[in-house]
Amino acid sequence: MAANLWLILGLLASHSSDLAAVREAPPTAVTTPIQNLHIDPAHYTLSWDPAPGADITTGAFCRKGRDIFVWADPGLARCSFQSLSLCHVTNFTVFLGKDRAVAGSIQFPPDDDGDHEAAAQDLRCWVHxxxxxCQWERGPKATGDVHYRMFWRDVRLGPAHNRECPHYHSLDVNTAGPAPHGGHEGCTLDLDTVLGSTPNSPDLVPQVTITVNGSGRAGPVPCMDNTVDLQRAEVLAPPTLTVECNGSEAHARWVARNRFHHGLLGYTLQVNQSSRSEPQEYNVSIPHFWVPNAGAISFRVKSRSEVYPRKLSSWSEAWGLVCPPEVMPVKTALVTSVATVLGAGLVAAGLLLWWRKSLLYRLCPPIPRLRLPLAGEMVVWEPALEDCEVTPVTDA
Incomplete structure (x- = not known):
């Protein structure tokens, strides 16, 4: 009995020592193949350092929020983006390998614990x-003293290049420059003034970053920003149409009024001609069209984007005109008449000659040439010996 008791106590002591060893064991370190993940807002890059001994040769790619995946720059431990928001807290993730294993993630910008519901909401922009x-709405928790200001910059440049929009407007107020009140709910920027009036120039800005800041007596409120692709945001305007008659022909030509679709437009032309019961539509790629023998005719045209096929302009104003019928000049008519008479005379003479020849042939048919066969009809004579006596004659 005593021996059994000592055995039980020994087993309990051994189990207790094992539990203590487990509790005192250091936790297993969780290792990742990358470290020091950070954002460079000036260059729009997400960079990292490979962990010691980590093998990241299988390829890396990144994702900003819910955007499409971006491959890492060749030979570098970083990903480059076209733009970074300085207002929205966005999650950036690095993936490795074909199985898209998450290697690390970071949020940018860090949440400043500001009242984001006081920031401008529903920022939207278009080009026309x-x-x-651009227009926006006041934040639902913005106090009455909060007012907003809009800034823009080339997406390729940093915040130091922000420029303020000069022409603010609201539902019932139109002012220039920063307003001393919170009535700002939009702003308009003349692109021809700030970018130049030449479309498709080498300095053409493809995208801009729009930032709307807010502030009140209690201090600044979080900002709202958005990247605007100017070509995608452009609302197509109807072309400027002109028409004219060139004799009996009608000539329509037009000029597109879109800055960011230069050379990327097709056109739909509607032609309403009095000689046709229904208007005719033509899809053309050149900005002019000819109609022969037009008569009473009208035109209208609209643009369509070759980049975004569903993007169409409205119809232009319809223009009508009446072109005179085709009139042949007197000289041309005289030459044509003479040529017609001569042609008819030649044809008649030819027919007459043919008729006379045919008649003579029927009245006086030609005598066929007589060909006498010689074989079998000829008689051959051969010289025979003389059978009469020949007496020689001598002189007396």
């Missing part, structure tokens, strides 16, 4: 006839 217009 050389002007960039």
């Amino acid at each position: 006839e050389g002007q960039l217009s």
